[in-house]
Amino acid sequence: MQFSKISSEIFQKIQNLLGATNVIVDKEKMYDYSHDEFAALSHTYFPEVVVKPKNTGEVSELVKLANREHVPITPRGGGTGLCGGCVPIFGGMVLSLERMNRVVEVDRQNLMAVAEAGVPLEQFYHAIEAEGLFFPPHPGDESATIGGVIATNAGGARAVKYGVIRNFVRGIEVVLPTGEITRIGGKLIKNSSGYSLLHLMIGSEGTLGIITEATLNLYPPPEMLATLVVPFATLHDAIETVPAILQNKIIPMAVEFVDQESLQITEEHLHKKWPCPNGKAHLMVILDASQEDELMQLAEKVSAICEEHNALDVVIAMDKQKQRNILEIRSKIYEAMRNAMVEILDLTIPRASIAAFVNAVDDLSQRYGMWCPTYGHAADGNVHTHIMKARFVQGAWQITPGWEEKYPKLRKEIHELGHEFHGMVSGEHGIGLVKKEYMPGFLDAAQLQVMRNIKATLDPNWVLNPGKIFDPKEKV
Ligand SMILES: Cc1cc2nc3c(=O)[nH]c(=O)nc-3n(C[C@H](O)[C@H](O)[C@H](O)COP(=O)(O)OP(=O)(O)OC[C@H]3O[C@@H](n4cnc5c(N)ncnc54)[C@H](O)[C@@H]3O)c2cc1C
Known part of the structure; x- marks a missing residue:
C-alpha cells in the first residue's frame, strides 16, 4: 500500500486550519504520541505531524485532506491502549482528541450524558457523580477517553453485572473516512432502524470512523x-x-x-x-x-x-x-509489574473453563521457565495472562535467561490454548497492531472477508488507522 508523505503544501493547509499551536512536528514533543501502553515497551512509531482539532468540523476537514492526499491518519485518545491501536505505523498524522474534552450535557430526565470524544474517564465520572448519577463501566485506567473506550469496546471489572461499554452507548457523532459527518442513534433506549452502524463503529478501533461525540446511558448509583x-x-x-x-x-x-x-x-x-x-x-x-x-x-x-x-x-x-x-x-498490580512484563494478554474463554485454562497456562509457563501470572475478571471469562521477562525474588527482579527467544513461542502456544478452549483473541483490549496475526486462527475466512469488505467500502483509500486489525496489503 502506497501512502503519501506530508508535503509542505499539505502541512501549510493543516496549519492554516488549526493554527500553529495545535500542530506538533518537534520530534521530542511527538514522543508521547508515538506509542501506547503496550507499545511504550517495544513498538514506537513517530508520526510526521500531530494534529489537535477543537471541533468536529476541524476533524472532518483533516480527514478529507488525508483521504484526498492518501495520507494515513490515526485517531488517538488517552494512549492507554494495550495493543498498539493508536500507533501511527505508516507515519502521517496522529489526530489527538485531547482538545475535544467537554462533557456537553448530563440529562437527568433521560438518564443520559453527552460528551466529546476526548473527555478522560476520570473527568466523566466526576461530572456524572456530581449530578448524583452512575456510569457503571470501569476500565482500569481513568485517563482513557470516551472515544477510546468506545473504539475498543472496553470492559473492566464491573462488566459482570452491567456489561461492557457497548451496552451503554446510545448515540455517536462520527467522521467517516471520507470526511463526512454523521450522527448515529441518540437518546434512545431502543432502536431497530436498519443495520446497526452504531454497533459497527463500537470496537472498530479507529479504522472505520473517528468518534467525536457520544451519548451514554446512565444509572442511578448503587446505595x-x-x-x-x-x-x-x-x-x-x-x-x-x-x-x-x-x-x-x-x-x-x-x-x-x-x-x-x-x-x-x-x-x-x-x-x-x-x-x-x-x-x-x-x-x-x-x-x-x-x-x-x-x-x-x-x-x-x-x-x-x-x-x-x-x-x-x-x-x-x-x-x-x-x-x-x-x-x-x-x-495497581499492572503498574507494579509493568517494567518486568513483556505483554498482558486478553483472551476470553467460556467462564466455566477458566480454572482448566489457567492450569494449562501454568503448565506452559513451567515448560518455558517463564513466569505467567494470570489474573483478571473471574466471572466473565476474560483472563489476563501476563508474560513476564523477570521474577521478583528476595526483593529484586531477576531477569529470566533467554526470554527474548522464548516469548514469541510461548505467546503463540497460549493463543492456541485459547482457541482449544473455544475462546477469542481479545475480550476487551482489541486487536490493534500486535494481535492481528491471531485473527485468522480465531475467526473463519468468511467473517474476515466480510470485515475487509466493510473496511474497503467505508475507507476506499485505507487512510484511517491503516495496519490495525488487518494489514493494508490484505486490501480487497
Ligand atoms: C492500567 C491499565 C488498566 C486497564 N484496564 C482495562 C480494563 O479493565 N478494561 C479494558 O477494556 N481496558 C483496560 N485497559 C486498556 C485501555 O485503557 C483501553 O483499551 C481504553 O479503552 C483505551 O482508551 P484510550 O482513550 O486510551 O485509547 P487509545 O489508547 O488512545 O486508543 C485505542 C484505540 O482507539 C482508537 N481511538 C481512540 N480514540 C478514538 C476516537 N475518538 N475515534 C475513533 N477511534 C479512536 C485508537 O485509534 C486506537 O485504535 C487498561 C489499560 C491500562 C494501562
Whole structure:
C-alpha cells in the first residue's frame, strides 16, 4: 500500500486550519504520541505531524485532506491502549482528541450524558457523580477517553453485572473516512432502524470512523457496597467458587481473581497491605444493593458459598476507606509489574473453563521457565495472562535467561490454548497492531472477508488507522 508523505503544501493547509499551536512536528514533543501502553515497551512509531482539532468540523476537514492526499491518519485518545491501536505505523498524522474534552450535557430526565470524544474517564465520572448519577463501566485506567473506550469496546471489572461499554452507548457523532459527518442513534433506549452502524463503529478501533461525540446511558448509583476478600489454598479452588456464586442467583458488581505473588509485589510497590496475608489465590468480590439488610444477606450468602468451596478466610469490608484500599491494590498490580512484563494478554474463554485454562497456562509457563501470572475478571471469562521477562525474588527482579527467544513461542502456544478452549483473541483490549496475526486462527475466512469488505467500502483509500486489525496489503 502506497501512502503519501506530508508535503509542505499539505502541512501549510493543516496549519492554516488549526493554527500553529495545535500542530506538533518537534520530534521530542511527538514522543508521547508515538506509542501506547503496550507499545511504550517495544513498538514506537513517530508520526510526521500531530494534529489537535477543537471541533468536529476541524476533524472532518483533516480527514478529507488525508483521504484526498492518501495520507494515513490515526485517531488517538488517552494512549492507554494495550495493543498498539493508536500507533501511527505508516507515519502521517496522529489526530489527538485531547482538545475535544467537554462533557456537553448530563440529562437527568433521560438518564443520559453527552460528551466529546476526548473527555478522560476520570473527568466523566466526576461530572456524572456530581449530578448524583452512575456510569457503571470501569476500565482500569481513568485517563482513557470516551472515544477510546468506545473504539475498543472496553470492559473492566464491573462488566459482570452491567456489561461492557457497548451496552451503554446510545448515540455517536462520527467522521467517516471520507470526511463526512454523521450522527448515529441518540437518546434512545431502543432502536431497530436498519443495520446497526452504531454497533459497527463500537470496537472498530479507529479504522472505520473517528468518534467525536457520544451519548451514554446512565444509572442511578448503587446505595451501598460491600467488598469481600477471600483467600484460597489454590487458584483452582478460587476459580471453581465463581460459578457457584452465580448459580445461587447472585450477580456481583465485580469478581476478580489474583495470585498471592502478584499481590505481594504490589503491596511492596505501594507500601500498603492487602487484608489477607494467607492463601495462594484470592477472590475480590464487590456486591451492591439498595439497602443494608439486603447487602448483609448477600455478603453472608457469598461468604457461605466461599467457605463451602474451601475458602481459608472471608474478610468483608463495609467501610469506604478499606474498600478503596483493596481496590487500589488490585488496580495497581499492572503498574507494579509493568517494567518486568513483556505483554498482558486478553483472551476470553467460556467462564466455566477458566480454572482448566489457567492450569494449562501454568503448565506452559513451567515448560518455558517463564513466569505467567494470570489474573483478571473471574466471572466473565476474560483472563489476563501476563508474560513476564523477570521474577521478583528476595526483593529484586531477576531477569529470566533467554526470554527474548522464548516469548514469541510461548505467546503463540497460549493463543492456541485459547482457541482449544473455544475462546477469542481479545475480550476487551482489541486487536490493534500486535494481535492481528491471531485473527485468522480465531475467526473463519468468511467473517474476515466480510470485515475487509466493510473496511474497503467505508475507507476506499485505507487512510484511517491503516495496519490495525488487518494489514493494508490484505486490501480487497
Ligand atoms: C492500567 C491499565 C488498566 C486497564 N484496564 C482495562 C480494563 O479493565 N478494561 C479494558 O477494556 N481496558 C483496560 N485497559 C486498556 C485501555 O485503557 C483501553 O483499551 C481504553 O479503552 C483505551 O482508551 P484510550 O482513550 O486510551 O485509547 P487509545 O489508547 O488512545 O486508543 C485505542 C484505540 O482507539 C482508537 N481511538 C481512540 N480514540 C478514538 C476516537 N475518538 N475515534 C475513533 N477511534 C479512536 C485508537 O485509534 C486506537 O485504535 C487498561 C489499560 C491500562 C494501562
